[in-house]
Amino acid sequence: MSEITVDYLIVGQGLAGSCVAWQLLKAGKRIAVIDQRSQNRCSIVAAGLFNPVTGQHLKKTWLARETFEYLHSFYPEIEQAAKTDFFYPLPLYRPFISVEEQNEWLSHTVDPVYDGILKRVNGHSQYAGLHDSLGGITLAQSGFINTQRFLDTVREIVIKNGYFFDERCDYGEIVLPKESVQYRNITARKILFCEGVHTAANPWFSGIPMRPLKGETLEIKSDFAEQVIVNRGVYMVPGKEKGEWKIGSTYNARDKSEGNTANGIEELKGKLKQLLKSEFDIIRSDWGIRPTTPDRRPIMGAHPTDNRLIIFNGLGTKGVSLAPYFSDILVRWLENGAPVAKEVDVTRFKVLS
Numbered sequence: 001m002s003e004i005t006v007d008y009l010i011v012g013q014g015l016a017g018s019c020v021a022w023q024l025l026k027a028g029k030r031i032a033v034i035d036q037r038s039q040n041r042c043s044i045v046a047a048g049l050f051n052p053v054t055g056q057h058l059k060k061t062w063l064a065r066e067t068f069e070y071l072h073s074f075y076p077e078i079e080q081a082a083k084t085d086f087f088y089p090l091p092l093y094r095p096f097i098s099v100e101e102q103n104e105w106l107s108h109t110v111d112p113v114y115d116g117i118l119k120r121v122n123g124h125s126q127y128a129g130l131h132d133s134l135g136g137i138t139l140a141q142s143g144f145i146n147t148q149r150f151l152d153t154v155r156e157i158v159i160k161n162g163y164f165f166d167e168r169c170d171y172g173e174i175v176l177p178k179e180s181v182q183y184r185n186i187t188a189r190k191i192l193f194c195e196g197v198h199t200a201a202n203p204w205f206s207g208i209p210m211r212p213l214k215g216e217t218l219e220i221k222s223d224f225a226e227q228v229i230v231n232r233g234v235y236m237v238p239g240k241e242k243g244e245w246k247i248g249s250t251y252n253a254r255d256k257s258e259g260n261t262a263n264g265i266e267e268l269k270g271k272l273k274q275l276l277k278s279e280f281d282i283i284r285s286d287w288g289i290r291p292t293t294p295d296r297r298p299i300m301g302a303h304p305t306d307n308r309l310i311i312f313n314g315l316g317t318k319g320v321s322l323a324p325y326f327s328d329i330l331v332r333w334l335e336n337g338a339p340v341a342k343e344v345d346v347t348r349f350k351v352l353s
């Protein structure tokens with residue numbers, strides 16, 4: 001085996017590892033990536049949705065302006081470089097469930113907080129195939145990425161411009177001689193861990209309080225075939241073919257099992273029936289486990305006792321919108337020492353030593 005020398009060795013190529021790999025290559029760095037897809041394929045299962053207002057009461061999401069501005073140029077830049085497509089900006093429609101809600105949103109039309117985000121307040125039904133008799137809001141700046149295609153694209157880019165190893169990283173073989181990191185035949189300046197919930201097996205970062213949050217999804221076929229994202233109780237994101245939809249998701253912090261559950265599928269079917277008038281057939285179901293944190297903020301930075309060991313994780317339920325922006329912050333910190341906000345710095349957890 002020939003010796004390989006790189007600037008960074010990245011472990012894990014989900015959304016976190018992919019975004020940071022792209023940023024490092026763009027900065028002219030030499031990289032090697034080790035990733036073996038596991039049963040939990042969190043980034044691939046994701047519907048890839050990005051939406052600047054989230055939660056039950058549709059509040060503007062944390063750092064919406066910065067992260068959304070960033071992602072709207074980040075993904076198209078990679079599409080153009082690789083001559084492919086995986087980024088689909090699309091309006092998001094959310095039906096009203098009460099007249100009070102309708103009135104509340106009418107008042108938001110003059111609220112500067114929703115400038116550029118609230119596209120339209122619709123006072124009556126927009127889609128015959130939906131239960132939306134009271135109308136609903138149409139939001140801008142939303143859309144989805146085809147996460148599978150995005151990850152495959154970045155993998156191809158890494159193969160062409162660096163080194164890629166489709167294998168499990170054995171932590172026991174990571175050696176830390178003076179000023180470098182050694183893994184088998186690879187020598188790197190630093191090692192970046194982007195393992196999602198699998199960080200629990202990492203000997204240096206297993207202490208961070210990761211909160212695994214399982215989610216189940218469905219893929220369905222229906223007569224409803226509009227080009228729009230629908231979100232109420234569940235989201236509906238257009239699939240590959242007309243009338244195919246990705247439906248998600250459940251949020252279950254207690255269930256650690258691998259695989260779909262009857263409860264999860266029933267929950268999604270029940271919520272979907274409240275939203276979709278048309279009949280539907282289930283094509284397949286899927287599941288994944290999100291790497292969430294107690295304060296719902298990403299995690300990045302160096303291990304407090306060894307600055308060669310770097311983590312990028314904790315993307316939680318919003319990997320698609322957080323990973324581009326924070327991978328840029330991470331790389332500017334690594335290369336130029338640009339500051340990282342305390343609220344995302346790994347050292348906010350006092351459990352590492």
Ligand SMILES: Cc1cc2nc3c(=O)[nH]c(=O)nc-3n(C[C@H](O)[C@H](O)[C@H](O)COP(=O)(O)OP(=O)(O)OC[C@H]3O[C@@H](n4cnc5c(N)ncnc54)[C@H](O)[C@@H]3O)c2cc1C
Nearest residue numbers: 012014015016036038043048049169196215288318319320
């Ligand atoms: C059902 C569901 C729906 C979702 N929908 C959305 C959505 O619509 N929009 C959104 O923004 N977010 C969504 N999310 C959240 C999003 O998927 C996560 O934020 C994101 O995928 C986390 O990415 P990650 O790279 O940190 O982790 P992962 O995707 O888990 O990637 C980690 C990678 O590292 C590999 N790995 C780990 N350890 C090793 C090792 N020792 N050796 C080699 N490889 C290793 C793993 O196999 C994996 O490939 C959803 C999540 C779920 C579960």
